[in-house]
Amino acid sequence: MSIQYKTCKNCENDFRSNFDFCPHCGMKDKEGLTLTVLFYNTVSNYFSFDARFF
Numbered sequence: 158m159s160i161q162y163k164t165c166k167n168c169e170n171d172f173r174s175n176f177d178f179c180p181h182c183g184m185k186d187k188e189g190l191t192l193t194v195l196f197y198n199t200v201s202n203y204f205s206f207d208a209r210f211f
C-alpha cells in the first residue's frame with residue numbers, strides 16, 4: 158500500500174491524501190465538495206417533489 162499525496166488548493170503544499178484537511182493551513186479538502194453535493198441533492202429533491210405536487 159503506497160502513500161499517496163495530494164496538493165492543497167489553498168497553500169499548494171503536499172500532504173498525505175488520508176488527511177481530511179491540510180495540515181499546513183487547516184483548509185478542509187472535502188468539505189466544499191460534500192456541501193455542494195448535499196445542496197444539489199436537496200435542491201433537486203425539492204424540485205422533483207414540486208413537479209409532482211403541482
Ligand SMILES: [Zn+2]
Pocket residue numbers: 165166167168169170179180181182183184
Ligand atoms: Zn493548505
